[in-house]
Structures are given as structure tokens and as C-alpha cells.
Amino acid sequence: MTDHDREPQAIRAEALESLLIEKGLLTADAIDEVIVRYSERVGPMNGARVVARAWIDPDFKQRLLEDGTSAINEFSFEGGRIEKLVVVENTEKVHNAVVCTLCSCYPWAVLGLPPRWYKDPQYRSRIVREPRTVLKEMGLDLPADLEIRIWDSSAEVRYMVLPQQPEHSLGKSEQELAQLVTRNSMVGVESL
Amino acid sequence: MELEDGLAPPMANGELLFEAPWQGRVFGIARVLSEQGYFPWDDFREALINKISYWDQSHREHDPYAYYDHFLAALTDLLSRKKLFDFSELLDRDEQFRVRPHGHDH
Numbered sequence: 214m215t216d217h218d219r220e221p222q223a224i225r226a227e228a229l230e231s232l233l234i235e236k237g238l239l240t241a242d243a244i245d246e247v248i249v250r251y252s253e254r255v256g257p258m259n260g261a262r263v264v265a266r267a268w269i270d271p272d273f274k275q276r277l278l279e280d281g282t283s284a285i286n287e288f289s290f291e292g293g294r295i296e297k298l299v300v301v302e303n304t305e306k307v308h309n310a311v312v313c314t315l316c317s318c319y320p321w322a323v324l325g326l327p328p329r330w331y332k333d334p335q336y337r338s339r340i341v342r343e344p345r346t347v348l349k350e351m352g353l354d355l356p357a358d359l360e361i362r363i364w365d366s367s368a369e370v371r372y373m374v375l376p377q378q379p380e381h382s383l384g385k386s387e388q389e390l391a392q393l394v395t396r397n398s399m400v401g402v403e404s405l
Numbered sequence: 406m407e408l409e410d411g412l413a414p415p416m417a418n419g420e421l422l423f424e425a426p427w428q429g430r431v432f433g434i435a436r437v438l439s440e441q442g443y444f445p446w447d448d449f450r451e452a453l454i455n456k457i458s459y460w461d462q463s464h465r466e467h468d469p470y471a472y473y474d475h476f477l478a479a480l481t482d483l484l485s486r487k488k489l490f491d492f493s494e495l496l497d498r499d500e501q502f503r504v505r506p507h508g509h510d511h
Contacts, residue, residue: 251422
């Protein structure tokens with residue numbers, strides 16, 4: 214028996230890593246460090262902190278909506294520089310959702326790496342054409358009179374949704390609020 | 406869920422961050438090389454968009470979509486185009502690894 218039985222991509226990936234290490238272009242430790250960073254420190258908990266602060270601090274919220282990139286610099290998140298972060302606010306009249314129709318662009322610094330469905334061709338193509346239906350299939354049944362806006366991410370601009378604060382959470386602390394905020398609500402496929 | 410060696414796999418909102426270890430490795434390789442300045446991330450993004458759009462246009466109805474297959478293909482194309490290695494070197498090593506005995510020492 215040989216490694217013929219392994220997934221060809223797994224072998225190709227191992228060959229690639231071994232070749233690059235041999236050429237002195239990187240080390241296995243550096244790759245490990247990136248994986249740990251995105252597993253433990255860069256993720257939706259960062260976006261949740263941003264949302265919680267926007268809920269309790271109107272000045273911060275204004276700064277966030279005016280210039281998301283600068284506003285999140287008030288936190289010190291890892292996860293790659295975002296060229297431009299635009300935060301779009303859900304209101305009584307408008308619901309926002311985010312997609313990357315071409316590949317998988319996503320605001321890593323605040324949300325970490327995208328979930329599988331976000332990268333799938335189904336979501337990428339259908340959320341633009343029939344947003345109401347797709348959101349309903351994902352468990353979010355929006356009233357017919359609520360306007361839906363879809364934001365297509367690009368190399369230059371990444372979007373994050375500022376969900377509406379649930380009424381029952383009024384009066385909670387910033388830290389408690391952050392725990393209520395889910396990744397899906399910040400992509401706009403869930404309401405809180 | 407636990408991996409064989411007892412380590413919990415990386416999770417993100419209750420989901421696996423990577424579905425197989427090799428996906429994490431190639432993601433790490435791409436990030437490290439880009440952070441070290443071997444290429445701007447946008448170049449990689451363009452290579453990835455090309456691979457994905459080719460699939461979007463050419464796949465058959467029930468073909469499964471494998472995001473990291475495109476990621477890996479885009480990365481190897483970009484790196485050989487940037488002359489970090491010659492593509493034939495990668496194919497040679499690939500073949501070496503493919504025919505080595507099962508259960509070899511890593």
C-alpha cells in the first residue's frame with residue numbers, strides 16, 4: 214500500500230510545504246502560528262465586541278458607521294489589515310446582508326474566516342438574485358415591507374452588519390452584550 | 406469531536422475552521438508568504454477568483470464544490486508564476502510523496 218490512497222490534495226499540499234521549506238521561504242512553525250492565530254484569536258468574538266460597544270456608546274456607533282476602518286482601530290485586533298471596512302446598520306426599515314459573489318472576501322479582523330456556506334456557489338449566486346428566499350431558507354423570515362440590501366465584498370471594501378439590539382438586552386453591560394452577538398447576525402443572515 | 410491525537414480541532418462558531426488538516430496548511434502557507442511580502446494578497450485573490458469562476462462556468466450539475474481545492478490550485482499557480490519554484494519541481498515532489506510506502510515516518 215502506498216500514499217496513493219490519500220487525498221491527492223493532501224499530498225500536493227504536503228509537497229508544496231516541503232518544497233517551500235527546503236527553499237528557505239518559510240518554516241513549519243510560521244504556518245502553525247497562522248493556524249493558531251485564526252483558530253484562537255481572530256474570530257467573530259472581535260466583531261461581537263465592536264457591536265456591543267456600538268450598542269452602548271452612541272458616539273462610537275457614529276464613528277463606526279462613518280468610518281469603520283478607523284473605528285475598529287480603537288480595538289487592537291489581529292487578522293490582516295482591512296483596506297476599508299464599511300459597517301451597515303440594520304434598522305426598522307432596512308435589513309442588510311453581506312456576500313462575496315466572486316470568491317470569499319470577508320472582514321477577517323472582525324469575523325475571522327468565513328463559514329463554509331458563505332463560500333458556496335449557492336449562497337454567492339442566489340443571495341443577490343433572491344435574497345428574501347435565501348434568508349428564509351436560512352431561518353430568517355423577514356416582513357415583506359422590510360427593505361433588503363445586499364453588499365458585495367471586494368478586494369477594497371469589506372462589509373459587516375451592525376445588527377439591531379434585542380429589546381430584552383437593554384441595560385446589560387458591554388461584556389454581556391458581546392456574548393449575545395452571533396457571527397451570522399454580523400453577516401446579516403440572522404436577527405438577534 | 407476530537408482528533409486521533411486527542412487535540413480538539415479548531416472551531417469557529419461551532420464549526421470546523423478547516424475540514425481537513427491540509428486545508429489549514431495551505432491557508433497558512435498563503436498567509437505567511439503574503440505577510441512576508443512575496444506577493445500582495447490581492448494577487449492571490451485574483452488567482453482564486455479565476456479558478457472559482459472557471460468552476461462556476463464549467464462544472465456539471467452535481468459536482469461538489471470544494472473551496473480549498475481552488476485555493477490550493479490558485480496558490481500553486483501564483484507561486485510558480487512568481488518563480489518561487491518551478492512547477493515541475495512541485496510535480497516531482499508530489500510524485501515522490503505519492504509513491505512512498507504507506508505509514509512512512511513523517
